[in-house]
Amino acid sequence: METYDNEFTNGEIKVTYDPKICIHAEKCAQGLSDVFRTTVIPWIDLDGAESEKIVAQVKKCPSGALQCSYVKQKVAV
Numbered sequence: 459m460e461t462y463d464n465e466f467t468n469g470e471i472k473v474t475y476d477p478k479i480c481i482h483a484e485k486c487a488q489g490l491s492d493v494f495r496t497t498v499i500p501w502i503d504l505d506g507a508e509s510e511k512i513v514a515q516v517k518k519c520p521s522g523a524l525q526c527s528y529v530k531q532k533v534a535v
């Protein structure tokens with residue numbers, strides 16, 4: 459199975475980052491600096507903001523390097 463080093467999840471959403479596409483405009487870091495951190499590894503910390511805010515910021519990525527999707531929750535029966 460292929461794994462991605464640039465895949466992050468908080469259990470609610472999954473964010474992926476493709477460094478080959480990123481144009482380093484830093485819109486993400488300027489918009490949500492507690493999540494998209496330029497000086498720390500791993501550079502994306504999904505505990506830094508609510509999922510809705512992260513999704514909104516990912517949608518502003520001009521290159522499409524950031525993508526996100528909601529993680530399917532298992533429902534207890």
Ligand code: SF4
Pocket residue numbers: 479480481482483484485486487518519520521522523524
């Ligand atoms: S907003 Fe997108 S293009 Fe800009 S630095 Fe972040 S990931 Fe790269």
